[in-house]
Amino acid sequence: MIDEMSDLVYGNLLIVIGRWEQIACYMDGLLAEKNGLLDPEYHDSLLTDDATFTRSKKYFWAIEFLIEAESSVLDNINQARRFVELMNSNPPSEAVARRMFVMRLKKHNTAIQKLEIIREGFMKKKEEAKALRDGVRHDSSTKLLC
Amino acid sequence: MQGLTSLTIGDGLVDPHELEDNDLCPFLSETKVSFFQEPMDEVVWRAVKCHLRCMRVSESEHAALEPKGWMLFHVTFYEILQSQAGEELLDLWPCGELHSDRYRQGRPRKIRESTLTVSRLSPLVHMLMSCSRLLQHLVQSFLDQNLDLYTGRYYACVLTTFLICPTPRAGTTCPANEPTK
Numbered sequence: 001m002i003d004e005m006s007d008l009v010y011g012n013l014l015i016v017i018g019r020w021e022q023i024a025c026y027m028d029g030l031l032a033e034k035n036g037l038l039d040p041e042y043h044d045s046l047l048t049d050d051a052t053f054t055r056s057k058k059y060f061w062a063i064e065f066l067i068e069a070e071s072s073v074l075d076n077i078n079q080a081r082r083f084v085e086l087m088n089s090n091p092p093s094e095a096v097a098r099r100m101f102v103m104r105l106k107k108h109n110t111a112i113q114k115l116e117i118i119r120e121g122f123m124k125k126k127e128e129a130k131a132l133r134d135g136v137r138h139d140s141s142t143k144l145l146c
Numbered sequence: 147m148q149g150l151t152s153l154t155i156g157d158g159l160v161d162p163h164e165l166e167d168n169d170l171c172p173f174l175s176e177t178k179v180s181f182f183q184e185p186m187d188e189v190v191w192r193a194v195k196c197h198l199r200c201m202r203v204s205e206s207e208h209a210a211l212e213p214k215g216w217m218l219f220h221v222t223f224y225e226i227l228q229s230q231a232g233e234e235l236l237d238l239w240p241c242g243e244l245h246s247d248r249y250r251q252g253r254p255r256k257i258r259e260s261t262l263t264v265s266r267l268s269p270l271v272h273m274l275m276s277c278s279r280l281l282q283h284l285v286q287s288f289l290d291q292n293l294d295l296y297t298g299r300y301y302a303c304v305l306t307t308f309l310i311c312p313t314p315r316a317g318t319t320c321p322a323n324e325p326t327k
Contacts (some may be wrong), residue, residue: 005266009219012262019225019260026226030246060247069224072259075202076221082208083219093249 002090003097006104009083012075013111020073020118028126030062035133049136059133066126080112088141165238193218197263200239217266225260229253 029074036043048054092101192211194295196203210216226244241258248254 001265005217005219005264012263012264014222016262019179019223022226023224023257026244045225057248072222072224076223079203079219081219086212086217140311 002087003092003101003104006083006087006108009080010104010107010111013080014090016076017111017114017118018073020076023069024118024121024125025123027062027066030058031125031129032130033049046132047135055136056133059129059136062129063126063133066122066129070119070122070126073115073122076120077115078113080108080115084108084112193220193263193265196220197261198238200259200261219264220261222259222261225254225258227258229256 001048033046046055072115087101087105087108108145154229156263192203192207195201196207202222203218208218212318227241237258239258239260241256244255
């Protein structure tokens with residue numbers, strides 16, 4: 001009886017994963033300072049911020065959002081695991097149905113693995129944003145150092 | 147996936163906090179005495195509340211549902227939306243500007259926290275089919291693809307698509323509720 005709902009949950013979970021992947025792609029673009037590695041002058045400029053803290057604000061927002069996103073993906077994982085546990089507690093008795101059931105379980109576990117990869121990606125990205133933020137000096141502080 | 151929680155703002159401004167669940171989902175509130183029975187009411191409203199307000203379902207809520215045999219799969223997530231020109235939408239779900247997006251070409255995109263809710267509720271689909279032409283179309287499309295659900299003992303219902311149909315107050319219109327031609 002749970003099999004029908006399982007397909008619906010799985011199909012929609014894939015869509016949710018797609019949305020998270022779009023967010024991950026956007027964050028890659030937002031924090032794409034690694035492109036500056038081949039441009040020393042630009043890379044040096046990453047150490048300073050302008051008078052309105054443009055770079056600092058961006059990193060600050062990215063860190064806060066990535067904390068929230070990581071927490072949200074973790075909740076997705078927990079919900080999916082709970083559903084898989086529920087499936088496991090209601091296995092079908094017929095052999096044919098059981099084969100389908102095993103396939104469904106496998107698909108759900110693959111989706112959970114994808115969510116775990118996305119979560120790890122967000123955690124790494126958060127550390128990257130923190131490193132970038134910590135490296136930034138505001139104009140006024142730079143002048144003081146000089 | 148988007149759900150039907152985006153209202154087109156007409157002449158009057160509406161504060162989303164003023165909208166109650168009964169306003170947003172009158173079908174369920176008006177038929178709950180005549181159709182739904184405890185503990186289904188409780189389950190439906192818990193799911194509706196979490197869905198409409200984009201709230202996460204706590205462990206204690208799951209623990210309360212499972213002994214009754216009701217199943218709820220509910221997740222919240224974020225998604226990037228393309229801004230639509232010429233249409234002011236009131237989003238019930240948390241929604242705002244995407245950081246630094248104004249520097250790219252085109253209209254700035256939005257970022258929104260959204261919800262997916264799937265619940266197993268038995269006779270609900272039949273009732274919803276008579277709710278509106280749009281819902282009828284959506285439910286029929288769903289059933290066409292999931293005939294085993296229609297003929298089985300249990301029906302899974304995607305709340306984002308079928309169950310949550312906010313009916314706008316005066317001054318607002320819900321695009322999804324406009325009659326199909």
